Amino acid sequence: TLILIWCIYQAYRLLTNYNRASRLGVPLVCVPISPDNALWIALETSFTSLFKYIPFDAFSFTRYCKLGWEFHDRFRTYSRLGDVFMLVTPDRNWLYVGEAEAVNDILSRGREFGMADALNVFGPNIATADGADWQRQRKLTAAPFNEQKSKFVWAEALRQATDMRQWWERHENGLSSTSDDTRTLALDVLAYAGFQKSYPFQGKTHQSNQPITYRDSLSIILQNILVIIVLPPFLFRIPFLPRRWKRIGAAVTYFKEHMHDQVAQEKGLIESGKQGSGTLISNLVRASEEVGTGTARPNLKPLSNPEILGNIFVFNFAGHDTTAISLAYSVLLLVAHPEVQDWIGEELRFYLRGEESNGWDYELSFPKLQRCLAVLLETLRLYNPLPGIPKYTGSQPRSLTVRGTSLHVPADTVVSPHLMSLHTQPRYWGHDSLTWRPSRWIVNESETVPSDISTRLGQETLFVPKKGSFIAWSEGMRSCPGKRLAQVEFVGVMAALFRDYRAAPVPKPGESLGAAKERLLNIVKDSNVELLLQMRNPNDASVKWFRR
Numbered sequence: 001t002l003i004l005i006w007c008i009y010q011a012y013r014l015l016t017n018y019n020r021a022s023r024l025g026v027p028l029v030c031v032p033i034s035p036d037n038a039l040w041i042a043l044e045t046s047f048t049s050l051f052k053y054i055p056f057d058a059f060s061f062t063r064y065c066k067l068g069w070e071f072h073d074r075f076r077t078y079s080r081l082g083d084v085f086m087l088v089t090p091d092r093n094w095l096y097v098g099e100a101e102a103v104n105d106i107l108s109r110g111r112e113f114g115m116a117d118a119l120n121v122f123g124p125n126i127a128t129a130d131g132a133d134w135q136r137q138r139k140l141t142a143a144p145f146n147e148q149k150s151k152f153v154w155a156e157a158l159r160q161a162t163d164m165r166q167w168w169e170r171h172e173n174g175l176s177s178t179s180d181d182t183r184t185l186a187l188d189v190l191a192y193a194g195f196q197k198s199y200p201f202q203g204k205t206h207q208s209n210q211p212i213t214y215r216d217s218l219s220i221i222l223q224n225i226l227v228i229i230v231l232p233p234f235l236f237r238i239p240f241l242p243r244r245w246k247r248i249g250a251a252v253t254y255f256k257e258h259m260h261d262q263v264a265q266e267k268g269l270i271e272s273g274k275q276g277s278g279t280l281i282s283n284l285v286r287a288s289e290e291v292g293t294g295t296a297r298p299n300l301k302p303l304s305n306p307e308i309l310g311n312i313f314v315f316n317f318a319g320h321d322t323t324a325i326s327l328a329y330s331v332l333l334l335v336a337h338p339e340v341q342d343w344i345g346e347e348l349r350f351y352l353r354g355e356e357s358n359g360w361d362y363e364l365s366f367p368k369l370q371r372c373l374a375v376l377l378e379t380l381r382l383y384n385p386l387p388g389i390p391k392y393t394g395s396q397p398r399s400l401t402v403r404g405t406s407l408h409v410p411a412d413t414v415v416s417p418h419l420m421s422l423h424t425q426p427r428y429w430g431h432d433s434l435t436w437r438p439s440r441w442i443v444n445e446s447e448t449v450p451s452d453i454s455t456r457l458g459q460e461t462l463f464v465p466k467k468g469s470f471i472a473w474s475e476g477m478r479s480c481p482g483k484r485l486a487q488v489e490f491v492g493v494m495a496a497l498f499r500d501y502r503a504a505p506v507p508k509p510g511e512s513l514g515a516a517k518e519r520l521l522n523i524v525k526d527s528n529v530e531l532l533l534q535m536r537n538p539n540d541a542s543v544k545w546f547r548r
Contacts, residue, residue: 013090020410021088026095027081031064034091036390036414038230041067068529070387070420074434078421084402094390094414096421100428102402103417104468106391107476110134112398113391113415115478121229122256123310126481127318130394134478136300141311143283145481149193150488154362156192157492160185162357163201165497168545174506177204179328179538182493186324187222189489190316191215194280195262214258220251221313222321226531228252259309280315284308315482321532323486325385327493328538329524330375333436335503335543336520340375340438345548347371348499350453357496362488365495370462372494373487374441377462380472381423382436383524385532389474390416419471428469506542 014030021028033040044067063069064087075098077085083099097103106113114130126137164185168175175181181203191197191214199215221228228248235241236249259281266285269275288303303311334341351368352360393413400407400415409415426433429440445459473480480486497503507516523541527533 010090014088017090017093018088021086021093024086024095024407024409025405026407027085028088029064029077029081029085030088032090033065034089035064035067035069035087035094037091040065041226041230068387068533070418071527071529071533073420074424075421075426078418078425082403084407092412092414093410094416095409096416096418097400097402098418098421098425099402100422100466100468102400102468103422103471104475105400106415106417107389107468107471107474107478109398110476110478112393112396114394115391120310121225122259122313123304123306123308125307125310125314127314137303137307137311138481139300140287140303141284141315142481143287144194144280144315145485150366150484151362153189153193153485153488154366154492155358156189156198157185157489158357158360158496160188160201161493161496164203165501165545167201167203168503168543169501169547172544174542174544175203176539176542178331178541178543179535180204182327182331183324185493186320186327186489187215187219189323190320191218193485194315194319196279214255217251217254217258218316218320220248221255222317224248225317225321229531255313256309259312260305263305263308280312281308284311318480319482319485322385323489325532325534326376326379326383326486326490328535329383330379330490330494331497331503332520332524332535332538332541332543333379334375334498335505335541336517336524337436338502338504341498341502343439344371344375344494345498345502346453347457348495350457352495352499360495366488366491368457369491369495370460371438371442372491373462374438375494376487376490377441377470377472378436378438381429381470382434383527383533384419384423384472385534386419387529387533388416388419389471390414417468417471422469422471425469428466500548501545502548503543503545506544 010032014032018028018030063073066072077096078098083102084095084097087094087096097106111131115128120128124133126134126141129137164181167181184204185201188199188201191199195214197214227245233252236245236252241249262279262281263285266279266282267289270286270289284303285308288308334344347369351365391414393409393411393415395411397411398409398415400409422428424433441463443461443463444456445461450456450459468475473483473486504513505516505520507513508519511519520541523535523537526536528536
């Protein structure tokens with residue numbers, strides 16, 4: 001009886017939202033479950049092996065229920081329905097926008113199109129704040145994102161990547177832990193840049209059952225972030241839970257306690273007049289204390305302890321997972337495309353001559369390595385960790401113009417710039433828009449290609465896409481503050497891996513090298529979205545490294 005009542009109620013809400021959406025005058029797609037339904041997300045992510053056999057694409061009624069449908073759909077829906085359509089659900093309606101001009105307008109109006117609060121796991125933060133509160137947090141959290149920090153990231157990325165490559169090189173028969181190892185590297189770089197904790201790189205090893213360090217707890221949290229976001233905290237404290245959930249709960253508790261201790265220690269240093277530790281926590285606490293004591297920015301309210309903790313978590317989440325995923329995809333795509341390895345290797349050997357990686361100066365080297373950066377941009381275009389950037393109209397209706405048509409978007413509507421469609425539409429990226437081709441990001445000033453490598457590289461510049469058609473780090477006032485750090489880390493890793501070395505897939509018995517490359521590409525394409533995009537079976541790809 002209760003199930004029947006629930007179904008009737010859901011049907012009533014779906015009909016109500018359909019009537020509201022029909023007044024907008026855009027194509028409508030009705031689905032029985034909202035993309036952000038917590039119970040559905042928990043079920044789908046907990047039973048991934050079962051859900052992958054459900055034919056979501058068989059019917060339009062179910063196609064859009066699959067978590068991360070945007071990645072698999074690419075621009076297919078927009079080819080069928082046009083630049084804007086509404087997903088009608090029992091919870092609230094989702095307006096998907098796939099026109100660059102309209103998306104650029106949405107992202108430039110940060111005060112009108114706010115963010116959801118899903119990442120308020122450890123406290124309010126810059127990712128979920130809106131209006132004046134967002135401006136306050138942006139000013140108070142800007143300190144860590146500077147060129148000095150970029151130098152630290154560059155040096156640590158080179159060191160970690162060199163160690164990782166040496167670890168890979170020792171396995172003469174190949175290694176299948178590329179995804180796990182790039183994740184470890186990204187965590188180590190984050191620990192050093194944000195918290196001045198230096199760890200030697202260690203390849204995939206057996207993990208202990210208890211989180212005993214900051215890095216252990218953060219790793220467990222980031223690997224299980226979707227479960228932590230969806231489920232209430234008290235569930236992780238139930239005594240008879242499975243061991244995995246208990247471990248998640250212990251990690252969350254340890255992380256909170258460790259961060260609170262660090263905040264208290266930093267405040268103690270300030271009170272005693274001592275110099276700060278220079279960590280991310282130090283930057284946030286000191287910026288907030290300066291406001292609180294009236295020595296700077298007297299009109300700003302200082303960050304509260306929950307806001308400091310919330311922002312630390314968001315910076316960890318954004319700084320680690322997105323970078324780790326981009327590295328894993330890029331390395332495996334490069335392994336499958338040896339011609340691109342040669343292409344970036346040519347640039348690396350020209351600009352980084354005759355020196356070990358610890359002698360590569362950040363300010364002299366990074367700006368020149370445009371081909372390496374192009375690899376990142378192309379990977380983010382097709383395999384962006386975020387399937388979309390959902391915005392929210394809030395309690396007020398908003399106006400929006402799409403292809404010359406003015407739309408009056410109702411209140412309580414999610415407005416989602418469709419990243420995956422924008423990044424793959426042929427009108428913005430050409431007839432081969434679904435092909436991974438980093439060279440599309442390099443523009444030659446001369447119509448003829450010079451034979452001299454120095455002249456050729458000197459004439460290359462980065463392609464600037466149409467505004468709103470590439471939003472890997474979002475755009476406008478709410479663009480990602482860690483964009484530069486992510487680029488620096490990625491390019492540093494590419495330099496350490498591919499200047500003097502090449503990589504190739506390890507064929508299975510009886511398999512040709514060409515077939516092994518094709519199998520590797522299929523492993524990359526077989527991806528799924530939980531909270532972020534990730535390969536289903538990255539460890540099925542065995543890779544061998546050798547000196548050029």
